Amino acid sequence: MPKFNDIDLENWKESDVWTDSLWIIHERDKSGKHSNFYHGNFVPQIPRQFILRYSKENDLVFDPFLGSGTTAYECETLKRNFVGVELQSKLVEKVQSNLDKTDKIAKVFCGDSTNRETFEEIHQFLKANKSSRVQLAILHPPYADIVKFSDLEEDLSNRKSLKSSWGVLL
Template identity: 50%
Template sequence: MVRYNDIDMNNWKEYIDIETDSLWIIDKRDNSGAHSGYYHGNFVPQIPFQLLSRYTKKGDWVLDPFMGSGTTLIEAQRMRRNSIGIEIQKDVAKEALSRIRKENNPDCSAKVCVGDSAKLNFDALYESLGIKNVQFVIMHPPYWDIIKFSDNPKDLSNTATLDDFLNSFGELIDNTTKHLEKNRYCAVVVGDKYANSQVIPLGFYCMNLFLEKGFLLKAILVKNFGDTKGKANKQGIWRYRALASDFYIFKHEYIFVFKKTK
């Protein structure tokens, strides 16, 4: 069997910090080093840490097509994985790069590109890096239009309808997983949304896109989250609204893990 991580099963009891359960309760964000929660819509560094620990080895290449503030690339540098981040917003990419450089690791490289991940020419990019494929893809797309990241019409958060969002995301999945090595993994971090008095199960719609494309579903992980910036200091109002009505306040998101076998 091809090895896809560095876990030494002779010492399996020592890996106490690596999750094996499907429920991830992460109470505190890792804000060490270059990590910082400044970017609205970032994920906690513990997510890439856990996924890279389970699904990659030192020296592997990791692609994050929704780089944002560069959380994945910072964590990859720390873990001696090579990484590539694509971000549609130039200013956001520039700020991320300056933070990623603070965690510079001579044993691996981190490449940042500005562009639309659905259209980017990965053949040319990988050729310039001297690689043929990547060993892991981690995706943290906009949860449709919950946060508007930019005015760029190619930004997935600007898609007009749910179908538009899923079509654009589907195109982006094809383009970014084309060069994912066979028998390696891809993870998607995504949450649901509420609109017109009903839950839109965005997470499961995204999961279905991967299933339709022939990926094997290896995990559905549920991760807690605290108050989002939009709901901070408004817990009372939201609890009142929920009690007075028929909905629950979202406190979880999903991490889906897929294996590419074709």
Template identity: 50%
Template structure:
């Protein structure tokens, strides 16, 4: 059994639900349970589900500093992991909190979920989480999942501190780097970070946002372990517009990108 998950290698053939390939063809978003997909820009639950199964054990803590509508949080609840999350939008934090059961299901080994409405570039929010974890006898989190805004493609709030309101790529990356620094301060050594990110196309130029974010992580001494390419077949922005996008591509010099990245890095 690996030190960082619950997979029993003596029964490895039974884990058909755990991905090991670097190309993920996900035809549709899982909208079962509490995953209703109402919030723009949220990611498919299958991504945090795979990361949690592969890189954590039951009862450990997963940190999500871009919590959004709680995709990772609800997966933690289902899979018996504890959750700590931050989002800059207080309304969405309240929504997620209300959607947790007043008492956790008896089948879940989740002991707590701790959520803050705060700016993830502010170290004070992470200090507050550290204090809460200490009260539970926990020193560090076991995995970090980061699904930041894809720069300014979608605006999530009117808050100037929101990464989706960054005035330039450089400012966005600087803010993302601060979130990384804050998150790494809580992550146990030899454990993993998952970055879920897509690219941007604007003014006739492909902006490799995913690789820029990967570089920010590697600049902090993280070791790149995998780059997973996940298709965007279920992306609402492209649904029912395939013919329009194809016409535009044929009339220009670019290819339609239909993927996003899941990058896995290890803290040394």
């Protein structure tokens, strides 16, 4: 059976993975690079649990809605390679400059995640880095009608219907 994670099932009770069916998070993790400055960001414990469960060290994780970089920072901590996409260039610059230079891939693209050209750029980048697939994709797209993230036309939080939203992702 292929190995999907690093959890030792013999000792699962000692692992950091939450096994309760209901996750009650009393306080969001604000340690390290998680500064909680961005409205509509992940509680870091959520991507952390996904990454621990569904990937292993050195796997490649993809987040097409990077925002403030919560998934990227969790990947850094958990020694995963990471590729992300975000529409807002200021966020891209901030997160990219915050990521350490290590032997892992830690790359953020500025672009539209519904656009085929963005995926072509990522594909070329991965090819140059002798990689062709991601092992885990974590998607945290804008919530309809709740948080407006920017005035950019391509921003999914500005779309009026699901049909007009998903482009290449469907």
